Amino acid sequence: MTARPMVEIRGVHKGFGTLEVLHGIDLTVAEGEVTAVLGPSGSGKSTLLRCVNHLERADRGYVSVDGELIGYRRGRGVLHELKEKHILRQRGAIGFVFQSFNLFPHLTVLENITEAPRFALRRPAAEAEADARALLARVGLADRADAYPRQLSGGQQQRVAIARALALRPKVLLFDEPTSALDPELVGEVLDVIRDLAAGGTTMIIVTHEIGFAREVADTVVFMSDGRIVETGPPSQVFDAPSHERTRAFLAKVL
Numbered sequence: 001m002t003a004r005p006m007v008e009i010r011g012v013h014k015g016f017g018t019l020e021v022l023h024g025i026d027l028t029v030a031e032g033e034v035t036a037v038l039g040p041s042g043s044g045k046s047t048l049l050r051c052v053n054h055l056e057r058a059d060r061g062y063v064s065v066d067g068e069l070i071g072y073r074r075g076r077g078v079l080h081e082l083k084e085k086h087i088l089r090q091r092g093a094i095g096f097v098f099q100s101f102n103l104f105p106h107l108t109v110l111e112n113i114t115e116a117p118r119f120a121l122r123r124p125a126a127e128a129e130a131d132a133r134a135l136l137a138r139v140g141l142a143d144r145a146d147a148y149p150r151q152l153s154g155g156q157q158q159r160v161a162i163a164r165a166l167a168l169r170p171k172v173l174l175f176d177e178p179t180s181a182l183d184p185e186l187v188g189e190v191l192d193v194i195r196d197l198a199a200g201g202t203t204m205i206i207v208t209h210e211i212g213f214a215r216e217v218a219d220t221v222v223f224m225s226d227g228r229i230v231e232t233g234p235p236s237q238v239f240d241a242p243s244h245e246r247t248r249a250f251l252a253k254v255l
Contacts, residue, residue: 003030006203011061021047023227032201036214039224045207049174053094095165095173099181101157103149110145113164135163155186175206223247
């Protein structure tokens with residue numbers, strides 16, 4: 001039985017001024033699937049992620065998550081952009097973990113995680129706190145609830161950022177180079193958390209330069225170059241027998 005599509009990206013184009021960054025991206029991510037997106041700097045990987053949760057508005061094409069158009073409603077065959085409050089509600093279903101953690105420095109770890117569930121989703125404070133403490137235990141930081149971000153290592157901050165994204169109970173998690181801002185010795189602790197999420201069936205799209213990690217956890221590997229998907233397939237195919245010259249040239253540099 002084939003898993004149902006959770007994320008569908010259809011014909012997405014995105015430009016900034018005269019620079020065309022995405023040239024008609026088509027991609028489907030099934031429920032429970034982990035998709036790793038690889039490619040050189042400037043290939044459009046981060047812009048693609050930001051289009052998925054409408055942080056960037058696609059110039060053409062559309063994205064849907066669990067069958068719901070993101071950022072738009074369809075009326076008489078035309079897409080109409082939703083009001084910001086509706087887009088914010090939709091983003092609650094799409095967790096986003098950034099390179100640079102983006103934690104609120106003036107809030108404790110616990111407050112960082114409970115902020116959105118309490119004030120965006122109107123969850124009772126006690127319920128939000130109980131969920132947050134359970135998530136902190138899940139990412140190995142149960143004892144740091146009352147700490148402030150400045151008191152944590154980079155790896156710990158990124159694990160808090162993952163817990164914060166999970167607190168909204170998203171349908172899909174997006175990771176934009178989640179280990180690129182970390183010292184090498186801290187990378188493993190963050191990858192371990194993502195491994196556990198993958199094993200638990202969380203739908204994820206991960207932009208990463210960690211080739212070994214992508215080979216291990218991804219169901220599908222996507223290689224992007226110059227704003228296009230050049231190659232897609234299971235890790236064994238893309239890494240061991242790439243069909244496109246651009247993929248081969250990229251892997252020769254990084255493997």
